[in-house]
Amino acid sequence: MSTLATVPTRTEIAIDWRDALRTAIRTPSELLEFLELSPEQCAALEPCANEFAQLVPRQFAARMRKGDPDDPLLRQVLPLAQEQEAVAGFASDPLEEVDATRNGVVRKYAGRALLIATAACPVHCRYCFRRHFPYAEQTAARDEWQTTVSTLAEDRQITEVILSGGDPLSLSNRRLGALVKQLDELEHLETLRIHTRFPIVLPQRIDTGLLELLAATRLRIVLVIHCNHAQEIDATVVAAVANMRHAGIIVLNQSVLLSGVNDDPDTLVELSRQLFAAGALPYYLHELDRVAGAAHFEVEASRALELIDAIRSRLPGYLVPRLVREIPGTLSKTILG
Numbered sequence: 467m468s469t470l471a472t473v474p475t476r477t478e479i480a481i482d483w484r485d486a487l488r489t490a491i492r493t494p495s496e497l498l499e500f501l502e503l504s505p506e507q508c509a510a511l512e513p514c515a516n517e518f519a520q521l522v523p524r525q526f527a528a529r530m531r532k533g534d535p536d537d538p539l540l541r542q543v544l545p546l547a548q549e550q551e552a553v554a555g556f557a558s559d560p561l562e563e564v565d566a567t568r569n570g571v572v573r574k575y576a577g578r579a580l581l582i583a584t585a586a587c588p589v590h591c592r593y594c595f596r597r598h599f600p601y602a603e604q605t606a607a608r609d610e611w612q613t614t615v616s617t618l619a620e621d622r623q624i625t626e627v628i629l630s631g632g633d634p635l636s637l638s639n640r641r642l643g644a645l646v647k648q649l650d651e652l653e654h655l656e657t658l659r660i661h662t663r664f665p666i667v668l669p670q671r672i673d674t675g676l677l678e679l680l681a682a683t684r685l686r687i688v689l690v691i692h693c694n695h696a697q698e699i700d701a702t703v704v705a706a707v708a709n710m711r712h713a714g715i716i717v718l719n720q721s722v723l724l725s726g727v728n729d730d731p732d733t734l735v736e737l738s739r740q741l742f743a744a745g746a747l748p749y750y751l752h753e754l755d756r757v758a759g760a761a762h763f764e765v766e767a768s769r770a771l772e773l774i775d776a777i778r779s780r781l782p783g784y785l786v787p788r789l790v791r792e793i794p795g796t797l798s799k800t801i802l803g
Protein backbone atom coordinates (compact mmCIF):
# COMPACT_ATOMS: atom_id res chain seq x y z
CA MET A 467 0.00 0.00 0.00
CA SER A 468 1.09 3.54 -0.61
CA THR A 469 1.94 5.65 2.39
CA LEU A 470 -0.79 8.00 3.51
CA ALA A 471 -0.77 11.41 1.88
CA THR A 472 0.26 14.46 3.87
CA VAL A 473 -2.86 15.67 5.59
CA PRO A 474 -3.79 19.17 4.46
CA THR A 475 -4.53 21.79 7.10
CA ARG A 476 -8.02 22.31 8.46
CA THR A 477 -8.47 25.54 6.53
CA GLU A 478 -7.64 23.74 3.29
CA ILE A 479 -10.22 21.05 3.97
CA ALA A 480 -12.83 23.55 5.13
CA ILE A 481 -12.87 25.33 1.77
CA ASP A 482 -16.05 24.64 -0.13
CA TRP A 483 -15.33 24.36 -3.84
CA ARG A 484 -18.38 26.40 -4.78
CA ASP A 485 -17.24 29.24 -2.50
CA ALA A 486 -13.78 28.97 -4.01
CA LEU A 487 -15.28 29.44 -7.49
CA ARG A 488 -17.42 32.37 -6.35
CA THR A 489 -14.35 34.15 -4.98
CA ALA A 490 -12.02 33.23 -7.88
CA ILE A 491 -9.82 35.92 -9.47
CA ARG A 492 -11.54 37.14 -12.62
CA THR A 493 -9.50 40.09 -13.87
CA PRO A 494 -5.88 40.22 -15.07
CA SER A 495 -5.18 43.28 -12.91
CA GLU A 496 -6.29 41.51 -9.73
CA LEU A 497 -4.22 38.43 -10.55
CA LEU A 498 -1.09 40.46 -11.29
CA GLU A 499 -1.56 42.45 -8.09
CA PHE A 500 -2.00 39.21 -6.11
CA LEU A 501 1.35 38.06 -7.54
CA GLU A 502 3.01 41.36 -6.57
CA LEU A 503 4.24 42.10 -10.07
CA SER A 504 5.54 45.62 -10.71
CA PRO A 505 3.68 47.87 -13.20
CA GLU A 506 6.62 47.46 -15.62
CA GLN A 507 6.45 43.66 -15.41
CA CYS A 508 2.68 43.79 -15.97
CA ALA A 509 2.99 46.07 -18.98
CA ALA A 510 5.62 43.78 -20.52
CA LEU A 511 3.20 40.83 -20.32
CA GLU A 512 0.52 42.74 -22.26
CA PRO A 513 -2.46 41.30 -20.39
CA CYS A 514 -5.74 41.84 -22.24
CA ALA A 515 -9.15 40.45 -21.34
CA ASN A 516 -11.38 39.03 -24.07
CA GLU A 517 -14.66 37.09 -24.42
CA PHE A 518 -13.09 33.91 -22.95
CA ALA A 519 -12.97 35.48 -19.48
CA GLN A 520 -10.17 34.93 -17.02
CA LEU A 521 -11.05 32.48 -14.22
CA VAL A 522 -8.47 31.48 -11.59
CA PRO A 523 -9.34 30.16 -8.11
CA ARG A 524 -7.17 31.70 -5.37
CA GLN A 525 -6.08 28.22 -4.25
CA PHE A 526 -4.47 27.74 -7.69
CA ALA A 527 -3.01 31.27 -7.84
CA ALA A 528 -1.40 30.59 -4.44
CA ARG A 529 0.83 28.00 -6.15
CA MET A 530 2.28 30.62 -8.49
CA ARG A 531 5.61 32.27 -7.66
CA LYS A 532 5.23 35.86 -6.48
CA GLY A 533 7.03 38.45 -8.58
CA ASP A 534 7.73 36.08 -11.50
CA PRO A 535 6.07 37.16 -14.78
CA ASP A 536 7.26 33.90 -16.41
CA ASP A 537 5.60 31.64 -13.86
CA PRO A 538 4.38 28.50 -15.71
CA LEU A 539 1.01 28.46 -13.94
CA LEU A 540 0.40 32.14 -14.58
CA ARG A 541 1.09 31.64 -18.29
CA GLN A 542 -1.65 29.01 -18.51
CA VAL A 543 -4.38 31.34 -17.24
CA LEU A 544 -3.53 35.00 -17.97
CA PRO A 545 -5.32 36.43 -21.04
CA LEU A 546 -2.79 38.16 -23.30
CA ALA A 547 -3.08 40.60 -26.20
CA GLN A 548 -1.48 37.90 -28.38
CA GLU A 549 -4.72 35.91 -28.21
CA GLN A 550 -6.42 38.47 -30.47
CA GLU A 551 -3.97 37.94 -33.32
CA ALA A 552 -5.35 35.86 -36.19
CA VAL A 553 -2.79 33.18 -37.08
CA ALA A 554 -3.11 31.05 -40.22
CA GLY A 555 -4.03 27.43 -39.39
CA PHE A 556 -5.58 28.26 -36.00
CA ALA A 557 -9.38 27.81 -36.16
CA SER A 558 -12.39 28.01 -33.84
CA ASP A 559 -13.26 24.27 -34.07
CA PRO A 560 -9.84 22.72 -34.76
CA LEU A 561 -10.99 19.13 -34.20
CA GLU A 562 -14.19 19.44 -36.27
CA GLU A 563 -16.12 18.20 -33.26
CA VAL A 564 -19.25 20.23 -33.77
CA ASP A 565 -20.29 17.97 -36.67
CA ALA A 566 -19.60 14.74 -34.71
CA THR A 567 -21.79 15.84 -31.78
CA ARG A 568 -25.41 14.84 -31.23
CA ASN A 569 -27.33 15.55 -28.01
CA GLY A 570 -24.06 16.38 -26.26
CA VAL A 571 -22.52 13.03 -27.28
CA VAL A 572 -19.30 13.17 -29.36
CA ARG A 573 -18.97 9.89 -31.20
CA LYS A 574 -15.69 9.66 -33.07
CA TYR A 575 -13.90 6.54 -31.79
CA ALA A 576 -14.94 2.86 -31.76
CA GLY A 577 -16.27 1.66 -28.43
CA ARG A 578 -16.05 5.03 -26.73
CA ALA A 579 -18.45 7.95 -26.54
CA LEU A 580 -17.58 11.32 -25.07
CA LEU A 581 -20.19 13.42 -23.27
CA ILE A 582 -20.07 17.18 -23.19
CA ALA A 583 -21.43 17.07 -19.65
CA THR A 584 -21.35 20.79 -18.87
CA ALA A 585 -19.86 24.05 -20.08
CA ALA A 586 -18.44 25.08 -16.71
CA CYS A 587 -14.80 24.74 -15.65
CA PRO A 588 -12.89 25.48 -12.43
CA VAL A 589 -10.31 27.47 -14.38
CA HIS A 590 -10.09 28.93 -17.87
CA CYS A 591 -7.01 27.57 -19.63
CA ARG A 592 -5.90 29.91 -22.36
CA TYR A 593 -4.88 26.98 -24.62
CA CYS A 594 -8.27 25.24 -24.34
CA PHE A 595 -9.33 23.72 -27.67
CA ARG A 596 -13.00 24.04 -26.74
CA ARG A 597 -12.72 27.76 -25.93
CA HIS A 598 -15.07 28.55 -28.81
CA PHE A 599 -17.31 25.46 -28.54
CA PRO A 600 -21.07 26.18 -28.85
CA TYR A 601 -21.91 24.77 -25.42
CA ALA A 602 -25.35 26.32 -25.29
CA GLU A 603 -26.42 24.00 -28.13
CA GLN A 604 -24.58 20.90 -26.88
CA THR A 605 -24.88 20.16 -23.21
CA ALA A 606 -25.85 16.67 -22.17
CA ALA A 607 -27.22 17.50 -18.69
CA ARG A 608 -30.13 19.60 -19.98
CA ASP A 609 -33.09 17.26 -19.42
CA GLU A 610 -31.80 15.24 -16.45
CA TRP A 611 -29.71 13.27 -18.99
CA GLN A 612 -32.66 11.57 -20.70
CA THR A 613 -31.76 12.36 -24.31
CA THR A 614 -28.11 11.56 -23.70
CA VAL A 615 -28.79 8.27 -22.01
CA SER A 616 -31.18 7.18 -24.80
CA THR A 617 -28.53 8.11 -27.38
CA LEU A 618 -26.04 5.87 -25.52
CA ALA A 619 -28.60 3.08 -25.02
CA GLU A 620 -29.11 2.83 -28.81
CA ASP A 621 -25.50 1.91 -29.51
CA ARG A 622 -24.45 -1.36 -27.91
CA GLN A 623 -20.94 -1.08 -29.32
CA ILE A 624 -20.12 1.57 -26.73
CA THR A 625 -18.35 0.07 -23.71
CA GLU A 626 -16.80 3.23 -22.30
CA VAL A 627 -18.39 6.60 -21.60
CA ILE A 628 -16.04 9.55 -21.19
CA LEU A 629 -17.29 12.58 -19.28
CA SER A 630 -15.75 15.75 -20.60
CA GLY A 631 -16.87 19.34 -20.99
CA GLY A 632 -16.18 21.84 -19.73
CA ASP A 633 -15.24 20.01 -16.57
CA PRO A 634 -17.75 17.30 -15.60
CA LEU A 635 -16.98 17.72 -11.89
CA SER A 636 -18.50 21.21 -12.13
CA LEU A 637 -21.81 19.34 -11.84
CA SER A 638 -23.22 18.76 -8.37
CA ASN A 639 -22.96 15.32 -6.78
CA ARG A 640 -26.74 15.07 -7.16
CA ARG A 641 -26.63 15.53 -10.94
CA LEU A 642 -23.56 13.34 -11.39
CA GLY A 643 -25.08 10.66 -9.17
CA ALA A 644 -28.24 10.67 -11.30
CA LEU A 645 -26.14 10.19 -14.45
CA VAL A 646 -23.97 7.44 -13.00
CA LYS A 647 -27.07 5.57 -11.86
CA GLN A 648 -28.59 5.67 -15.36
CA LEU A 649 -25.31 4.63 -17.01
CA ASP A 650 -24.95 1.78 -14.52
CA GLU A 651 -28.17 0.31 -15.94
CA LEU A 652 -26.90 0.20 -19.55
CA GLU A 653 -25.58 -3.35 -19.69
CA HIS A 654 -23.16 -2.78 -22.55
CA LEU A 655 -21.19 -0.17 -20.59
CA GLU A 656 -18.13 -1.34 -18.63
CA THR A 657 -16.10 1.77 -17.90
CA LEU A 658 -16.78 5.35 -16.93
CA ARG A 659 -13.91 7.72 -17.55
CA ILE A 660 -13.86 11.27 -16.19
CA HIS A 661 -11.54 13.93 -17.61
CA THR A 662 -11.14 16.71 -15.10
CA ARG A 663 -8.86 19.48 -13.95
CA PHE A 664 -10.60 19.80 -10.53
CA PRO A 665 -8.24 17.44 -8.63
CA ILE A 666 -5.42 19.81 -9.63
CA VAL A 667 -7.08 23.22 -9.55
CA LEU A 668 -9.55 22.74 -6.66
CA PRO A 669 -8.89 19.34 -5.04
CA GLN A 670 -11.54 20.15 -2.43
CA ARG A 671 -14.03 19.00 -5.10
CA ILE A 672 -13.02 15.37 -4.42
CA ASP A 673 -15.35 15.24 -1.43
CA THR A 674 -16.90 12.29 0.39
CA GLY A 675 -20.15 12.55 -1.57
CA LEU A 676 -18.29 12.25 -4.86
CA LEU A 677 -16.15 9.34 -3.71
CA GLU A 678 -19.27 7.55 -2.45
CA LEU A 679 -21.21 7.94 -5.65
CA LEU A 680 -18.26 6.66 -7.69
CA ALA A 681 -17.82 3.70 -5.35
CA ALA A 682 -21.53 2.82 -5.65
CA THR A 683 -21.44 1.82 -9.33
CA ARG A 684 -20.47 -1.50 -10.93
CA LEU A 685 -18.71 0.53 -13.68
CA ARG A 686 -14.91 0.69 -13.54
CA ILE A 687 -13.84 4.26 -12.94
CA VAL A 688 -10.87 5.90 -14.59
CA LEU A 689 -10.05 9.47 -13.64
CA VAL A 690 -7.83 11.41 -16.00
CA ILE A 691 -6.50 14.49 -14.25
CA HIS A 692 -4.97 17.33 -16.28
CA CYS A 693 -1.69 18.58 -14.85
CA ASN A 694 0.88 20.42 -16.96
CA HIS A 695 3.59 21.29 -14.44
CA ALA A 696 4.90 19.78 -11.17
CA GLN A 697 4.39 23.14 -9.44
CA GLU A 698 0.62 22.52 -9.69
CA ILE A 699 0.94 19.55 -7.32
CA ASP A 700 0.72 20.53 -3.64
CA ALA A 701 -0.36 18.67 -0.49
CA THR A 702 -4.07 19.17 -1.24
CA VAL A 703 -3.62 17.59 -4.68
CA VAL A 704 -1.67 14.66 -3.22
CA ALA A 705 -4.43 14.08 -0.66
CA ALA A 706 -7.19 14.19 -3.31
CA VAL A 707 -5.39 11.66 -5.53
CA ALA A 708 -4.75 9.39 -2.53
CA ASN A 709 -8.45 9.49 -1.64
CA MET A 710 -9.43 8.59 -5.20
CA ARG A 711 -7.05 5.66 -5.19
CA HIS A 712 -8.35 4.44 -1.87
CA ALA A 713 -11.81 4.44 -3.45
CA GLY A 714 -10.49 2.01 -6.10
CA ILE A 715 -10.24 4.57 -8.90
CA ILE A 716 -7.48 4.38 -11.50
CA VAL A 717 -5.81 7.77 -11.82
CA LEU A 718 -4.01 8.83 -15.01
CA ASN A 719 -2.69 12.20 -16.12
CA GLN A 720 -2.87 14.01 -19.41
CA SER A 721 -0.81 17.12 -20.18
CA VAL A 722 -0.64 19.55 -23.06
CA LEU A 723 2.81 20.43 -24.35
CA LEU A 724 2.90 24.22 -23.99
CA SER A 725 5.59 26.67 -24.99
CA GLY A 726 6.90 28.58 -21.98
CA VAL A 727 5.18 26.18 -19.55
CA ASN A 728 6.59 22.67 -19.88
CA ASP A 729 8.62 22.52 -23.12
CA ASP A 730 11.93 21.41 -21.64
CA PRO A 731 13.17 17.99 -20.54
CA ASP A 732 13.81 18.84 -16.87
CA THR A 733 10.26 20.16 -16.42
CA LEU A 734 8.71 17.09 -18.08
CA VAL A 735 10.86 14.67 -16.06
CA GLU A 736 9.92 16.44 -12.82
CA LEU A 737 6.23 16.40 -13.81
CA SER A 738 6.25 12.62 -14.35
CA ARG A 739 8.12 12.04 -11.09
CA GLN A 740 5.80 14.21 -9.02
CA LEU A 741 2.70 12.69 -10.61
CA PHE A 742 3.95 9.23 -9.72
CA ALA A 743 4.78 10.34 -6.19
CA ALA A 744 1.18 11.55 -5.92
CA GLY A 745 -0.21 8.28 -7.32
CA ALA A 746 -1.06 9.20 -10.94
CA LEU A 747 0.50 7.66 -14.04
CA PRO A 748 1.33 9.78 -17.11
CA TYR A 749 -1.00 8.86 -20.00
CA TYR A 750 -0.82 11.40 -22.82
CA LEU A 751 1.32 14.42 -23.64
CA HIS A 752 -0.82 16.24 -26.19
CA GLU A 753 0.46 18.46 -28.91
CA LEU A 754 -1.53 21.68 -28.84
CA ASP A 755 -4.78 21.65 -30.79
CA ARG A 756 -4.59 24.59 -33.18
CA VAL A 757 -7.37 26.69 -31.73
CA ALA A 758 -7.64 30.41 -32.51
CA GLY A 759 -6.07 32.46 -29.69
CA ALA A 760 -3.54 29.81 -28.58
CA ALA A 761 -0.83 30.09 -31.26
CA HIS A 762 1.71 31.44 -28.75
CA PHE A 763 1.63 28.08 -26.91
CA GLU A 764 2.67 25.99 -29.91
CA VAL A 765 5.82 23.85 -29.74
CA GLU A 766 7.24 22.71 -33.09
CA ALA A 767 6.61 19.04 -33.89
CA SER A 768 10.35 18.31 -34.28
CA ARG A 769 11.04 19.85 -30.85
CA ALA A 770 8.22 17.76 -29.33
CA LEU A 771 9.85 14.57 -30.62
CA GLU A 772 13.23 15.65 -29.25
CA LEU A 773 11.65 16.27 -25.86
CA ILE A 774 9.95 12.88 -25.69
CA ASP A 775 13.22 11.15 -26.68
CA ALA A 776 15.08 13.12 -24.03
CA ILE A 777 12.70 12.14 -21.23
CA ARG A 778 12.55 8.53 -22.41
CA SER A 779 16.29 8.28 -21.81
CA ARG A 780 15.84 9.49 -18.23
CA LEU A 781 12.67 7.78 -16.94
CA PRO A 782 11.28 4.26 -16.58
CA GLY A 783 8.92 3.41 -19.45
CA TYR A 784 5.81 3.66 -17.29
CA LEU A 785 6.56 7.32 -16.54
CA VAL A 786 6.88 8.35 -20.21
CA PRO A 787 3.57 9.70 -21.54
CA ARG A 788 2.60 8.98 -25.15
CA LEU A 789 3.11 12.03 -27.33
CA VAL A 790 -0.13 12.37 -29.29
CA ARG A 791 -1.91 14.66 -31.65
CA GLU A 792 -5.54 14.72 -32.61
CA ILE A 793 -6.04 14.76 -36.36
CA PRO A 794 -9.67 15.41 -37.36
CA GLY A 795 -11.29 12.49 -39.17
CA THR A 796 -8.93 9.77 -37.80
CA LEU A 797 -10.20 6.90 -35.63
CA SER A 798 -7.88 7.44 -32.67
CA LYS A 799 -5.37 9.94 -31.40
CA THR A 800 -2.23 9.73 -33.51
CA ILE A 801 0.81 8.55 -31.53
CA LEU A 802 3.92 10.48 -32.54
CA GLY A 803 6.43 9.20 -30.01
Ligand SMILES: *Cc1c(COP(=O)(O)O)cnc(C)c1O
Nearest residue numbers: 572573574575578579580628799
Ligand atom coordinates in the same frame (compact mmCIF):
# COMPACT_ATOMS: atom_id res chain seq x y z
C1 LIG B 1 -9.60 11.69 -27.03
C2 LIG B 1 -10.98 11.27 -27.28
C3 LIG B 1 -11.45 10.03 -26.82
C4 LIG B 1 -10.60 9.08 -26.00
O1 LIG B 1 -9.48 8.63 -26.68
P1 LIG B 1 -8.43 7.70 -25.90
O2 LIG B 1 -7.34 7.53 -26.90
O3 LIG B 1 -9.14 6.43 -25.56
O4 LIG B 1 -8.00 8.44 -24.68
C5 LIG B 1 -12.76 9.68 -27.13
N1 LIG B 1 -13.57 10.47 -27.86
C6 LIG B 1 -13.15 11.67 -28.31
C7 LIG B 1 -14.09 12.49 -29.11
C8 LIG B 1 -11.84 12.12 -28.03
O5 LIG B 1 -11.45 13.31 -28.48
Ligand code: SF4
Nearest residue numbers: 587590591594632663
Ligand atom coordinates in the same frame (compact mmCIF):
# COMPACT_ATOMS: atom_id res chain seq x y z
S1 SF4 C 1 -10.45 22.89 -17.66
FE1 SF4 C 1 -10.31 21.79 -19.64
S2 SF4 C 1 -12.20 22.33 -20.74
FE2 SF4 C 1 -11.92 23.82 -19.05
S3 SF4 C 1 -10.81 25.58 -19.93
FE3 SF4 C 1 -9.28 24.18 -19.06
S4 SF4 C 1 -8.69 22.86 -20.78
FE4 SF4 C 1 -10.63 23.83 -21.34
